[in-house]
Amino acid sequence: MRQLDFNRLLIGGLYALAGAVAIVWLGQTQSFPLTLTWPVFAAAFVYFHWQSVEVNDRLLASPSVMVILTAAVVFGPGQAMLGTAIMAGLGAINPADIRRRRVFQLFANFGQLVLSAVMGSWLVELTLPTSIAPGTMTKVALASAIGAVGYGVVNICLVIAGIRLALRRQNVWPWSGMARLIPSNLIMGFLGGLLGATMVLVGPVTLPLILVVFFVGHLSMDSYARLREAQLDTLSGFTKALEAKDPYTAGHTERVAYFSQLIGVEMGFKGSDLEQIRVAALIHDIGKLAIPSDLLRKQGRLTTDEYDLMQDHAHMVEEVLGEVEFLRPMLEIASGHHSHFDGAGYGGSGHTEGERPGIEARVLAVADAFDAMTSTRPYRKALTQKYALAELKDKAGTQFDPHCVEALEAALERTGEVYGSTGLESDAVARKIAERSDALESRDPLQEDSGTPDGRAASRG
Amino acid sequence: MAERYLHKAVWLLVTISLAAGFLWGQLAEDSWYVIGLWAAALALADQIRVEAPSNARHAVSLAIAVAAISSISDPWSLAAIFAFGLALSRIIMGWIHGPIPGALSTFVRQAAGLAFLAAIDLSLFALFDALEFKGSAAELGAVAIALVLWLFFDGLIRVYLEHGLGDLSGPFVVRLMWRDWPVVASLFGSGALFGAAYPILGWWSVPLAVVPYVFTHVAFSRYFGARRTYGQMIRAMSRIAEIAGISDEGHADSTASLCLAIGLMAGMHPDQLTELEYAALLHDIGRVSVSDPKLSLASHQSAELATLSAAIIGQASYLNGVAEIVANQYMPYRQPGQGSDPEVGVASRIVRVAAEYDRLIHERELRELDAIEVLHRGSAYDYDPEIVLMLREVVGA
Structure with missing residues (x-):
């Protein structure tokens, strides 16, 4: 120094x-x-x-x-x-x-x-x-x-x-x-x-x-310039309201914005394109503000109705922010962050069944899933970075865009940053934790939050 | 009635100017070719509007008018340019947009403003000549004085045509006039620059005047665009509690409308009005972050809810003033045995009164007069009686 x-x-x-x-x-x-x-x-x-x-x-x-x-x-x-x-x-x-x-x-x-x-x-x-x-x-x-x-x-x-x-x-x-x-x-x-x-x-x-x-x-x-800064500042402020509602997601939005930016820079995004991904990451979960707190915090399995309500948050972001002109291009990205690379999944206008979502939504999906796995949840400890990357690679080509996964790995290697648990003795232990939480709570480790109805694989983040 | 006479007077003025321009144009030093060119420039520039802080949209033709006054000294030629230019502009606008609401008011305001500007500038030039006050200082002085006087004149005309003088407080009118100085100064500056440079540089004076103005115009457009979308964002956020079903549909919006009307009547500064509007829209936002269902349905006068709302708003440093208003809006304006509580600002008192009124009307379904009566009964400590009186005037109860 x-x-x-x-x-x-x-x-x-x-x-x-x-x-x-x-x-x-x-x-x-x-x-x-x-x-x-x-x-x-x-x-x-x-x-x-x-x-x-x-x-x-x-x-x-x-x-x-x-x-x-x-x-x-x-x-x-x-x-x-x-x-x-x-x-x-x-x-x-x-x-x-x-x-x-x-x-x-x-x-x-x-x-x-x-x-x-x-x-x-x-x-x-x-x-x-x-x-x-x-x-x-x-x-x-x-x-x-x-x-x-x-x-x-x-x-x-x-x-x-x-x-x-x-x-x-x-x-x-x-x-x-x-x-x-x-x-x-x-x-x-x-x-x-x-x-x-x-x-x-x-x-x-x-x-x-x-x-x-x-x-x-x-x-x-x-x-x-100040007002533009204030817009992002205000959006960040409101996402913190969500964190007050669901403490387990504390810092999630900011981290997803950061990971999205890392992936974006690695993939050659610049200027306003990069800014769009960052803002979309900031607002991607804002629809959850309209979801009842007890549902967000629920640790057990969700009923089918509850599961449908939870899925609504991807649409809700468009309902809440649809009239804000400067956010319109970002809403499609945000509402498509649960859309899969192979056209499966769900979402708002950013998702069309059977069609590949836009590249920005694919970046956001990888960032969101990576943070979901590398942060601690009410039902499990944070997983290791190695495990999280392995899971992303495993689903690359179906759920995630392989280029985005590669870009995330390359960016983390370049910056030397490590996320997730570091105290787990081996990958086998980490895998065991992830699998146990899946089995007990019917949760998908690739997604944050709580359960799925009747043991169905969920994708809620 | 007075507005109708004003319209007639200005139409008369325009017609006389037009006729005089035709009759005496040949006596002036400038040819019809020059007059036509200036009028066309004015008409085209009139199609471009720039938004100003007072929400007025100033036409770029003002810069052309300033340039014309600097370049042409004959008043009849100027009258012909303005009359032709504005008439041509109306034809173009009608052709492009069809009938435009409020077009007559805008036309009257513009015509009166240009006539006033020409009268002021030409009088100043004559005065400075008589005093043998010449050179750069005289030119700049004339531009600065004309700018100040035009701002007052245009502000008065606009307030008169749009609101009527009786509805607004004096301080508000003055503040409104001064808010637009940056936009108007840039238009005056560009026009005067062209006027000063054209006799020597010829057409080079066009990029010299236009390029800096374009930079400024883009800056204005971006700023006002951002301001508009910021307002949209606050409105969108205020709807979250309603979408989640934990706040009454339309409560935030109607509270904000009432607050704005009361704030306007109280003569609040335009920036304070914006903060008041945001505070009214977001006074209930805390509901979305609470897990206790009882609290999420609590009255807006709950201390806990106000603190929560203020905490969320305060996350954005730009909204610190709004957070303070919301934090105090649940507090009584005075305590027993004490005077008015200085900690509870006027904006907080307004939000409290307006939000409670809206709740009484929509939740308890009281009639307007009955709701006002409830507020009057609580005006010993809870609701500032002056604000209740203003509310009564606003709702016409």
């Missing part, structure tokens, strides 16, 4: 040193733009950078790159690199990092932001036409767009390299997806060039006008 901290400090220190050296060198070779617009640009950059908004996969985005490129065009050759490098350096000193004493982030951000700004402005200086006039607008905008790409490329390379070196790991998700932000950087750069040229030609009146539009847009985007 100590070595890791030292490593992070070293990498962060090197980045910060590189940034500081660049500023000092530029101080010798360029002049500082002593205009009233510099503080405005600096304030706008700092605001937008500090208030970056989370986009898909936890990546942060903001129009700060546009501000850097506008400033580069306005300052022009001989001033752009120094002027924007100091702006970027200021933006890196984030109060949130200082408050949480995140030294690595502070140092590394300082270095990578300064170097990215220097690269972006250098490219602008190189490609900017000698005079800015209405006839050269295209060239200015292109120069700025090239600068924005340079800024983005340096930024991405430094962030990924820094995290790989500091954390000593190859998988740097979510930062590995930063390249997806390049097109928006390109547009921001193009616009920054236009705005810079407009400021030069029309006057400073254009700066507050455009900044107010971006400021309002940014506020709305920020509110949207």
Whole structure:
């Protein structure tokens, strides 16, 4: 741990040193733009950078790159690199990092932001036409767009390299997806060039006008991101109500969401597709809130009526949440989590008898069954991970999608995480526990919860 | 009656503007080609609406109007642009959507707003010229003043047309007006940017003004979409107890409607109203997590049930305010020998009164007046008498 901290400090220190050296060198070779617009640009950059908004996969985005490129065009050759490098350096000193004493982030951000700004402005200086006039607008905008790409490329390379070196790991998700932000950087750069040229030609009146539009847009985007977070937060909160109703399912929803995400990442799901699986996992059991508590907690066999009522929870999720627009695509996944790979099973709109359910529902089914087996139930101890995986493989091709089962196994191997009981002496003991609970209570170890009517194999989770 | 006169007056204004535009358009410096182009832009932009925090939908044509006012100084040309543009927009809308409910009100509001905006801006330009106040500061000053005045004017017209001034409290009207400033500021900013840049940059000013606005428009749409679906989610959650058969069908919804009407009358802030609505919808949610059948059927005034409900709601940090309202809604608003309990906020008192009223009406099947009478009898400690009075006004008993 100590070595890791030292490593992070070293990498962060090197980045910060590189940034500081660049500023000092530029101080010798360029002049500082002593205009009233510099503080405005600096304030706008700092605001937008500090208030970056989370986009898909936890990546942060903001129009700060546009501000850097506008400033580069306005300052022009001989001033752009120094002027924007100091702006970027200021933006890196984030109060949130200082408050949480995140030294690595502070140092590394300082270095990578300064170097990215220097690269972006250098490219602008190189490609900017000698005079800015209405006839050269295209060239200015292109120069700025090239600068924005340079800024983005340096930024991405430094962030990924820094995290790989500091954390000593190859998988740097979510930062590995930063390249997806390049097109928006390109547009921001193009616009920054236009705005810079407009400021030069029309006057400073254009700066507050455009900044107010971006400021309002940014506020709305920020509110949207918070509200989106609040939606998931609220859904999680309500699933906890279910856990209060049935303590044996405590943490089940969150774990199923986590396993679904593990499988999804392993199978190459990204962005909103991955998010859909996670949300579907969060809501997959919400229909149980409408099932009487005594039935959920019942330890003995269920009557046929009770069994039918229990099965209703897969439909109930659609009845409860059907009117929520953003959840509609997830409802089909959630309602199909008891649908089998071979078309058997049951469910709501996500299940059609004899037809293979959607891939997302198949992912959820594996995650749900894995958690059901590796967590303790009122009628048995948690089974071992090895046993659970063996059971999943045994039913792969009939109840479960073999690719999803393989993906879960590979993901667990990659992360090194172990779930379920670890104290069982051997697989034989684990199997005995599972079989005994099946025999006594007529339960299917592949599914959570209690019994089935008259000893029928159940699939209720 | 007054609304009818207002409609007539605005129609008259539009007709006069249209006629004047035809008659004097040739005297103005701008050609009919330019006027037609601006009117077409206004009509097309009018098809795009952006939702605002006050639930109004502002037309993007406002940005075109601001740009036109910045670019054209002749009032008759402006009048012709606005009249042609809005008329063309109505034709397009009618052609696409057929008859639209409330279209006349919207038209009246828009026409009055644009006329007011042109009058304000042109007066400000004339005033600044007379004072020899020029340059960037003057341009920005004119935009800012026009923005503030337009917000007030549009808010007043909207409240007047939709609610009538008598039904709403003054503070509520002012808050409602100010809520929309971000949306309106972005429309004004984009329009003014185009107006300032066009004479020098020509058509380059189009992407300059449009691209930032598109970003903002998308942000608004996403935010309001998320806000709408969040409300849908809370409503859906509130129905769980009803679906499970442990709460009366429609109880949460009707309690929420009553609470909103009372909160509106009490002049609550729009954000507080949203919290009040959520609290009313979820005040019974605790029923779904209890195993004791007696408790699951208990009155909403049970302390245990309120605590359970608040605990579930409080799991989502975004709903902490709602959880607090629900946690206190079972408590009397005052104790014997004491004044009003400051811990029991107005929102909690409203939920208590509204939920009990709904229960009396639907569960005990009392008549409205009898239910109000029961609440009056309990107003020494249990039900805040001021809120009971407001409820009485709301239900018209």
